Amino acid sequence: MSGFGRAECVALRGLEGVGVQIEVHASSGLPVVHIVGLPGPAVQQARHRTWSAIARMGLTAPSGRVVINLTPASLPKAGTHFDLAMAIAVLRASGVVPPDDEATALLGELGLDGRLRPVAGTLPLARAAAEAGMTRLVVPTASADEASLVAGLRVLGAPSLAHAAALLGAELEPEPVEPVLADPVPARAHAALDLADVVGNRDAVDALEVAAAGAHHLMMVGPPGAGKTMLAMRLPGILPPLTQVQALDVASLRSLSGEPAAPTLDLLPPFEHPHHSATAVSLIGGGSGAIRPGAAARATHGVLFLDEAPEFPRTVLDMLRQPLESGTITVHRAAGAASFPARFQLLLAANPCPCGQFGSGDCTCAPQQRRRYFGRLSGPLLDRVDLQVRVDRVVPGVDGERHRRTTADAASRVTEARARAAHRLHGTEWTAMGHVPGPWLRRSLPLDRALLAPLERALETGSLTMRGLDRTVRVAWTMADLDAVASPSLTHIGRALALRKGIPA
Ligand SMILES: [Zn+2]
Structure with missing residues (x-):
């Protein structure tokens, strides 16, 4: 037969x-x-x-x-x-x-x-x-x-x-069976969080809004308990909602990790927060058998948050270079290679020093210990971080609870700022100011000499590098977009300069 x-x-x-x-x-x-x-x-x-x-x-x-x-x-x-x-x-x-x-x-x-x-x-x-x-x-x-x-x-x-x-047409009348159930769809911990819950730390809230409006990578430096994680988890809520295609990508990447997709697409940008003890596979992807995406790929169209970033092994941090440059991540295994989209907004948090108390007078770290601590982040990662902000512990009673910004307010300002940036960048491959390379920015959006003066002074004294100058200008443009004005002012330049001094000297 x-x-x-x-x-x-x-x-x-x-x-x-x-x-x-x-x-x-x-x-x-x-x-x-x-x-x-x-x-x-x-x-x-x-x-x-x-x-x-x-x-x-x-x-x-x-x-x-x-x-x-x-x-x-x-x-x-x-x-x-x-x-x-x-x-x-x-x-x-x-x-x-x-x-x-x-x-x-x-x-x-x-x-x-x-x-x-x-x-x-x-x-x-x-x-x-x-x-x-x-x-x-x-x-x-x-x-x-x-x-x-x-x-x-x-x-x-x-x-x-x-x-x-x-x-499929077999002549059978199968007995009813109990279907095998799928795992439940996990709730998103960051879904219902509001920016209004953050007390004090106005600069950090501002920086978060600027980061969202310009798709700038951001680093927050502050002692333990200052609320860095609380702030980080509120970034997806003020980002523009995902498009249908983006949401399908995000759900597909989760599905590959074994999380079934919800019956309706989730339009909230993803928030991935791997722990610093996480393996390279869990951050970058891999596994035996079918190649699974890691946290960097699952953060696509959303936020990758590295808390206590200097504690991540240098080798793992270096692996983020490829996705930061190309927006994709390639995982090589004996059975072949797989590429995943990995275009995320990087959010780093760090203590001001290894003991966490620098700035409060109780720090026990030697200066070279502090330098070594941040040194692990230098190069490929910090080069791409446009914003550095100090986050301090809030003293009760001193930082008022008034004038709080809600997630809805911030999200609508971000949406308008993004629209202004997209209009300016129409015809280029970029949609947000955080994506624009320095040389293009200098050539195509030149600033007045008067605006450049403080930046040139900082260049001369060595407190700013050429890359640092480009990052400051990018941020100033995003601040102008948030203020709905045509181009940055001297105030924007000054504020942008202040937002890159998070790392203590
Ligand atoms: Zn210390």
Whole structure:
């Protein structure tokens, strides 16, 4: 007895997908199953899950020699999401399921009992299926909502292999089964936070607003307990909401990390805050099997917050160079490389010195200890940080609670400032002043000599470098945008200069 079956699936490299065809040739001979076409370990093990599931569902698998061929052959296939397509191709080879009459991709992991389990990355896999020309998608019941976020696909949810086979035309009446549930969608801790909760620290609140308006990277320096984390978590709320495409990217990256997407897209920019003890893999991405994005990629279109930034290992900080320069991150593994988008706004927080008390009189650190502490951040990272602000502990009763800015107020000012900047940068590749390189800024938006005078004085005394000058000018432009004026004033230049002195000498 011989038979042939085929089914369609997709593989991911980063967020990009490639259509994968699964062909099954069954012939008489000794019972043996070969999987060819660069199957990873999880795909090799799929044969056990497939045969067990087929038996448990009371279906018939080919009994002799079976060759399962995954094409394109040169593409490594990792993950358990190929299970369903493999099982359906096998059932087609044994004549249980008829050939496809519509371009249908199949995604899902099989349990030994035949139930379908949701897989990480359902959303980007579904996007890839649509891009590969599929019009119908069969997924585990628990993944149907997530896959339905992709336009142009008819999504069918199935609780088990037998139900999927029946949806695809097998003459079966499967017993009802309890679907495997997806993990709950985690709540965003920063979703409901308001800037009005911040007492005092006007300069820091101003700096946060400037950072949001110009997409400038920001560093906050202050003693423990000054509220740096509280401020940081309020940055996403004053950033412009995500566009639909951005939100789909963000949800896709989360989905690849194993977080199912909510039934509606979350338009709040992401906030990622890896701990300084985090591994390079958790920050940059990687893992055995399918390559997962790290915090830097998941912060795309949002904020990457590194609290106690000087405590991060230098090697890990250096890995942020590539995303800061190119907006992408490439993870290399033996099984191949994957690229993820990683265009985030960097927010750093640091104590003023290793003991945290510098400036209060109780500091026990030697000057070279302080220099070494910040030295770890120098170079690639601090070079790109336009704003440095001091955050101090608030003394009760002294810092009034009046004139507090709400998140809604700040967000609307930020939106207007961004619109002014986008108008000025129309026709360039940039949309915010924080993205504009120094040489272009000097050439295309020259400032009056009178405005440059304080900057030139600072250059002469060595308190400002050429890069520092460019950063100050960029920030001054954003301040002008926030004040709804055509170009920076001397006041803006002065305030911008003051906002780059966070690191104590
Ligand atoms: Zn100290």
